Amino acid sequence: MLKGTPNNSIPQYVKRLAKTRQTPFLAIEKRGIQHKFEQFHQAMPHARFFYAVKTNSHKKIVKLMQSWGSGFEVSSEQELELLFSCGVSPDRIITSNPLKSISFIKFAYASGVKHFAFDSHEEIVKLAKHAPGSHVYVRLTVSNEGSQWPLSRKFGVETEQAAELLVHAAEKSLIPYGITFHVGSQCTEEASWVSAIEKSRTVWDVVQNKGIRLEMLNIGGGFPIEYTDSTPSIDRISSVIEKTLKKELLDNVEIFVEPGRALVGESGIMVSTVIAKARRNRENWLSIDVGVFNGFMESIGGIQYSIITEKEGPLQNWVLAGPSCDSMDVISNEVKLPDLEIGDIVYILSSGAYTTAYASRFNGFPIPKTYFY
Ligand SMILES: Cc1ncc(COP(=O)(O)O)c(C=O)c1O
Incomplete structure (x- = not known):
């Protein structure tokens, strides 16, 4: 089922961190x-x-x-x-x-x-x-x-x-x-x-x-x-x-x-950056710097996350993928987001549980750091 992007607001502190810290990272309240x-x-x-x-x-x-x-x-x-x-x-x-x-x-x-x-x-x-x-x-x-x-x-x-x-x-x-x-x-x-x-x-x-x-x-x-x-x-x-x-x-x-x-779980927000986009087989693909192997292992078992951006504009369907060179590295096959550009920030809600704990350094990608506020 197609999920819309909920219009939740991201805490100011997390937005500020997103501007000054290297992504991906997990912000925990x-x-x-x-x-x-x-x-x-x-x-x-x-x-x-x-x-x-x-x-x-x-x-x-x-x-x-x-x-x-x-x-x-x-x-x-x-x-x-x-x-x-x-x-x-x-x-x-x-x-x-x-x-x-x-x-x-x-x-x-x-x-x-x-x-x-x-x-x-x-x-x-x-x-x-x-x-x-x-x-x-x-x-x-x-x-x-x-x-x-x-x-x-x-x-x-x-x-x-x-x-x-x-x-x-x-x-x-x-x-x-x-x-x-x-x-x-x-x-x-x-x-x-x-x-x-x-x-x-x-x-x-x-x-x-x-x-x-x-x-x-x-x-x-x-x-x-x-x-x-x-x-x-x-x-x-x-x-x-x-x-x-x-x-x-x-x-x-x-x-x-x-x-x-x-x-x-609900106290964590994963903050990531768009690193690539492409159109393949009539699908819009968006790749971010965190994926299945360095944080979102549970998406493989069917956990679907709320994915938010501050950018506005008409929503479209995206396949949201992680950064690794592995085709299993897909966080969501159907997420509604506006037209994002390379470098835009994407927030993934309810990411405090079974994310960094499951993460590996597969393909050299780092395990997201955690910041507390
Ligand atoms: C023995 C045991 N207790 C508690 C838990 C925590 O379960 P949950 O995260 O669903 O609260 C787990 C999770 O795998 C478990 O294996």
Whole structure:
């Protein structure tokens, strides 16, 4: 579907930066992140929040989250080292990736991290050996209906196996602590959280009948942000979650939440410059100095960004491409913009999540710098 260019205004500070700094760069509004952080806390006052560091691991963001008292969710030794360099204490760190290397488990455990996810017997054996006595939680596979970035196939097990694995964990002297799931990133379907909580309740009951009393439900991330379409708000989804927890009698257990995209996505604006234009096969092509490989990897999975320019004039259809010599490097096949010239600035909204974090230096193009305001 053809998307129009929304007539949002770009903050003056970002416009000024665009005149004085080398593009591409990412401008992040700190207050915006703080606002989202507070919104989550107000919407789910009893939950514990763990920022998914992978979303945007800029040290400044980690430090901000740390100063607000956030927890963190990590997957690698490098992410752990980053957190420790910012003074984060290990009891505020969990790891929900069920695929962990032995060296990561050893490092995390030796550093004092005590919460690990699993979804296989093999992972339990590794954890029992290298992180004995840890609090472990099973990753349940759940519907990713409504998610633009599904996470279901690679992770998680079905109900029966989840219960069996929790029993195995107990036999191995780990502490079977809870259940985790992820409804898929950028999920706009509230029903996915409802069915995931109901499914978790089933596992909860099965293991309880086997003498295992779980304490924690980790509802993961998945909260959506606005790219080109409006999405259900944090408040709306949280209220559906809270109601379901109550209905399923899980409102008294410890609730963990691991938001990533919804905390930082909307606070980022990518600023780029038009470097080339061409007409090919009756299409107008516009190339800018940031593309799929150095920032917009998620456009390949279907994420469509709002793309803005200060220039005025009749709109026309463009194919918006990145700078590399690779034909996969297309950010959007249909974007409406005026007739731009080489050197004009293009702003890409909601670019704070999974952009610089995914970026490579493919073809020699730099990873965009980040400026905070
Ligand atoms: C285990 C885990 N937790 C949390 C997140 C963050 O999810 P989101 O960015 O959708 O909030 C992810 C994202 O991939 C994840 O894998």
